[in-house]
Amino acid sequence: MPDSRLLLQDAPNKRALLLGNEAIARGILEAGISVVTTYPGTPASEIADSISEIAAEAGVYMEYSINEMVAVEVAAATANCGVRSLSAMKHVGLNVAADALVTLAYMGVKGGCVIVTADDPECYSSQNEQDNRFYALLANLPCLEPSNAQEAKDMTVSAVEISEKLELPVLLRTMTRVSHTRGPVIYGKLTKPNLKGEFVRDIKRMNLVPANSRPMHTVLLKKAEKAKELSETLQYNTIIRKSKSGKLGVISASAAFNYAIEAIDALDLDASVLKLGMTHPLPEKLIGAFLKKHKKIVVVEELEPYLEMQVKAIAKDYAPNVKIYGKMSTPYFPRDGELSTRTVVVGLAKITRRKLPINFEEIDKKYAEVLKDLPRRPPILCAGCPHRASFYVIKKATDGKAVYPNDIGCYALGFAPPLSIGDGFLCMGSSVSMAQGINKVTGKDTIGIIGDSTFFHAAIPGLINAVYNNHKITLAVLDNQTTAMTGHQPHPGTGVTGMGVPTEKVLIEKVAEGCGVKYVRVVNPFKVKEATAVLKEALQHSGPSVVVFRSPCALMVVRDRRRKGAKIMVCKITEECTNCMACIKLLGCPALVLVDGKAGINEALCIGCGLCASVCPYQAIKCEEIG
Amino acid sequence: MKEFNIVLTGVGGQGILLAAEILGTAALKEGLNVRVSEIHGMAQRGGAVVSNVRIGENVLASTFLDGKADVLLGFEPLETLRSVNLASEKTTVIMSDERITPTELTAKKMEYPSLKEIINKICSFTKNIIIVEAAKLAKEAGNILTENVVLIGALAATKKMPVKDESIIEALKELVPTKHLDTNIKAFKLGYEYVQKYKPKL
Ligand code: SF4
Numbered sequence: 001m002p003d004s005r006l007l008l009q010d011a012p013n014k015r016a017l018l019l020g021n022e023a024i025a026r027g028i029l030e031a032g033i034s035v036v037t038t039y040p041g042t043p044a045s046e047i048a049d050s051i052s053e054i055a056a057e058a059g060v061y062m063e064y065s066i067n068e069m070v071a072v073e074v075a076a077a078t079a080n081c082g083v084r085s086l087s088a089m090k091h092v093g094l095n096v097a098a099d100a101l102v103t104l105a106y107m108g109v110k111g112g113c114v115i116v117t118a119d120d121p122e123c124y125s126s127q128n129e130q131d132n133r134f135y136a137l138l139a140n141l142p143c144l145e146p147s148n149a150q151e152a153k154d155m156t157v158s159a160v161e162i163s164e165k166l167e168l169p170v171l172l173r174t175m176t177r178v179s180h181t182r183g184p185v186i187y188g189k190l191t192k193p194n195l196k197g198e199f200v201r202d203i204k205r206m207n208l209v210p211a212n213s214r215p216m217h218t219v220l221l222k223k224a225e226k227a228k229e230l231s232e233t234l235q236y237n238t239i240i241r242k243s244k245s246g247k248l249g250v251i252s253a254s255a256a257f258n259y260a261i262e263a264i265d266a267l268d269l270d271a272s273v274l275k276l277g278m279t280h281p282l283p284e285k286l287i288g289a290f291l292k293k294h295k296k297i298v299v300v301e302e303l304e305p306y307l308e309m310q311v312k313a314i315a316k317d318y319a320p321n322v323k324i325y326g327k328m329s330t331p332y333f334p335r336d337g338e339l340s341t342r343t344v345v346v347g348l349a350k351i352t353r354r355k356l357p358i359n360f361e362e363i364d365k366k367y368a369e370v371l372k373d374l375p376r377r378p379p380i381l382c383a384g385c386p387h388r389a390s391f392y393v394i395k396k397a398t399d400g401k402a403v404y405p406n407d408i409g410c411y412a413l414g415f416a417p418p419l420s421i422g423d424g425f426l427c428m429g430s431s432v433s434m435a436q437g438i439n440k441v442t443g444k445d446t447i448g449i450i451g452d453s454t455f456f457h458a459a460i461p462g463l464i465n466a467v468y469n470n471h472k473i474t475l476a477v478l479d480n481q482t483t484a485m486t487g488h489q490p491h492p493g494t495g496v497t498g499m500g501v502p503t504e505k506v507l508i509e510k511v512a513e514g515c516g517v518k519y520v521r522v523v524n525p526f527k528v529k530e531a532t533a534v535l536k537e538a539l540q541h542s543g544p545s546v547v548v549f550r551s552p553c554a555l556m557v558v559r560d561r562r563r564k565g566a567k568i569m570v571c572k573i574t575e576e577c578t579n580c581m582a583c584i585k586l587l588g589c590p591a592l593v594l595v596d597g598k599a600g601i602n603e604a605l606c607i608g609c610g611l612c613a614s615v616c617p618y619q620a621i622k623c624e625e626i627g
Numbered sequence: 628m629k630e631f632n633i634v635l636t637g638v639g640g641q642g643i644l645l646a647a648e649i650l651g652t653a654a655l656k657e658g659l660n661v662r663v664s665e666i667h668g669m670a671q672r673g674g675a676v677v678s679n680v681r682i683g684e685n686v687l688a689s690t691f692l693d694g695k696a697d698v699l700l701g702f703e704p705l706e707t708l709r710s711v712n713l714a715s716e717k718t719t720v721i722m723s724d725e726r727i728t729p730t731e732l733t734a735k736k737m738e739y740p741s742l743k744e745i746i747n748k749i750c751s752f753t754k755n756i757i758i759v760e761a762a763k764l765a766k767e768a769g770n771i772l773t774e775n776v777v778l779i780g781a782l783a784a785t786k787k788m789p790v791k792d793e794s795i796i797e798a799l800k801e802l803v804p805t806k807h808l809d810t811n812i813k814a815f816k817l818g819y820e821y822v823q824k825y826k827p828k829l
């Protein structure tokens with residue numbers, strides 16, 4: 001999508017090719033959702049990013065909240081004033097918001113409230129593969145699961161309606177292959193947003209002290225009963241195909257449903273298919289009747305056997321003799337990693353004793369031959385990335401001998417050689433807290449490494465903890481002035497809001513001082529000498545210290561220069577080069593390459609950051625502007 | 628048409644996702660059903676990028692089975708090879724010869740394998756290979772960043788796509804910023820003509 005403004009077209013029945021996430025953004029506009037909050041996280045980012053570009057024009061309020069918990073709390077409050085609200089995040093983001101979410105289910109809402117969670121099977125850009133359908137089970141919340149872009153839009157609208165009907169927040173669970181797949185979407189009508197809410201004091205419902213929580217739990221369970229009734233007749237829970245023989249029935253949802261249908265066709269199976277769009281609470285009667293009609297049932301789902309467990313429980317009451325196949329007891333499908341048409345074809349073929357339509361073995365054998373000696377190409381820090389300079393400084397100042405807990409963001413890539421800085425991370429903000437634990441029991445120099453957006457998201461309580469308990473750690477904040485990893489969203493340190501309005505710039509160094517840190521310095525990582533000296537001094541400090549490495553993300557620099565038509569600097573290797581390979585050995589910049597056994601610079605990639613020039617012992621690298 | 632599958636493969640930053648969107652939009656313009664898969668996040672940091680474009684009534688999933696690619700559009704030789712499991716002897720491979728050295732090779736002081744070696748390996752899956760001097764043509768069009776559109780032009784010229792050239796150009800006009808449109812149209816034409824005059828050098 002070149003221009004999010006196209007989402008604003010008041011053109012019912014128009015057919016557009018949208019990313020799942022863009023489709024949700026369109027759904028937001030069609031549903032009249034008026035408040036959108038988020039903390040950016042792949043694969044959910046484009047939902048709020050699309051809204052961010054058009055919010056003012058659409059009359060929607062959007063914000064990049066400081067973290068997911070705050071995002072949900074803001075949306076919970078606006079929804080409780082009767083304003084339709086949505087909060088979007090990645091799957092692990094919901095862990096951050098879980099404290100608010102589970103109790104919000106007790107409190108309930110007045111205006112529609114949708115919480116989007118985007119799961120990431122295969123960990124394309126995440127630290128785990130958790131299956132967030134269990135949050136619906138845990139919190140007793142309705143959960144809708146689209147399988148394509150059209151449904152992503154439609155279900156956003158339905159989620160709001162269901163939320164208002166039941167006075168409960170509704171989870172909309174997507175995943176990478178739904179969020180990041182484009183498909184045709186037929187537009188519906190736009191609904192004018194309404195930002196005007198009213199707060200009605202309702203202590204019994206909203207003041208969840210134990211005396212009020214107990215009865216609200218009962219209220220929640222009643223609402224859940226109603227949700228179950230609704231699930232029985234909801235259009236998204238439906239039998240898509242009926243088999244002629246009645247032998248085989250397949251139950252599936254979300255992206256797994258797409259693989260299931262294509263696999264059934266590839267194997268030419270006569271199967272009924274029950275597609276579930278609302279996966280919590282499940283339509284017990286509908287499933288029960290479906291089980292009764294078949295001899296064999298196959299549950300096709302991604303990650304955990306969430307549906308299978310419940311279908312088996314339903315079978316006990318409705319059809320105790322039906323055979324149910326999936327991934328429990330005998331695993332026909334993998335429980336880890338991403339599903340694919342191939343994994344489903346293989347599993348289904350085993351269950352139905354069919355021959356495979358494709359000789360996968362032969363392909364695998366030939367492919368293994370190709371993969372031999374094929375160099376990998378994992379993501380790396382971009383050419384000219386300021387983090388590379390920071391890591392180089394950190395390594396130089398500590399001789400590589402400290403411990404370096406790091407955090408979530410581009411800089412997590414610093415663990416790769418040759419820089420090899422970064423000893424692991426757990427979740428947002430874990431660098432600062434883990435550093436304290438490590439230093440406590442090892443006594444080693446410990447440098448926590450964190451980005452600017454992550455600092456605001458989750459480091460402040462940890463930093464206060466370091467001050468209060470006097471942990472001798474150093475926190476290196478790699479401040480590239482943006483949330484680079486997820487697509488360059490603003491944050492409190494950038495001085496601009498999600499609506500594009502200039503705002504108060506919150507300075508990391510001031511926050512650190514406010515937390516009580518006595519040694520706080522700001523350096524430019526490309527000034528290697530100075531920065532190294534400062535970091536060494538910080539490590540000498542008796543209590544916690546903070547060094548902010550500030551320099552903008554290289555991608556932003558290049559984009560800015562291109563936009564302005566300015567020249568791009570490129571560095572060149574001159575005759576003085578002795579081919580000592582120091583630049584290549586020390587930095588790992590992708591623009592530094594080997595040409596006929598000699599160090600060289602790829603002009604198309606180099607942005608002239610000059611880091612290699614400052615590393616070269618023979619001053620053999622010169623930087624110049626090119627047109 | 629039951630299904631038509633294209634896999635686009637290359638390195639983050641080469642404009643693969645835009646190319647995939649252009650192809651998908653062209654199909655949509657002709658009223659066809661389509662799925663375009665994209666993976667964002669870490670993949671864009673110079674890592675390998677793969678996108679599938681699937682056209683056809685029965686297409687639901689965003690990815691397809693091994694061996695089922697009709698076209699493999701390779702933006703970079705090594706990455707083309709990495710996706711070759713999706714190809715069979717029916718697949719047409721259209722590949723840019725522009726190499727981007729993986730840092731792993733540089734670090735180990737190893738040179739990039741020769742184009743000949745790579746082509747030989749691809750040949751164990753399919754012999755229909757068209758090598759396009761995409762970077763050279765993109766520069767000729769006026770902007771090295773139009774390599775992706777050169778390749779789209781090359782694909783159009785093979786007449787394999789189940790959509791008309793005009794629909795692709797329409798999609799291009801819709802998705803490329805106006806100030807870069809002329810360069811992009813030129814890139815499309817250069818890629819197109821290159822394939823029309825193409826003589827296999829294998
Ligand atoms: S996106 Fe920015 S911060 Fe991330 S690796 Fe590239 S230059 Fe560095």
Ligand code: SF4
Pocket residue numbers: 383384385571587589590591592601605606607608609610611612613
């Ligand atoms: S100046 Fe050196 S380190 Fe910086 S981008 Fe260019 S080659 Fe890489």
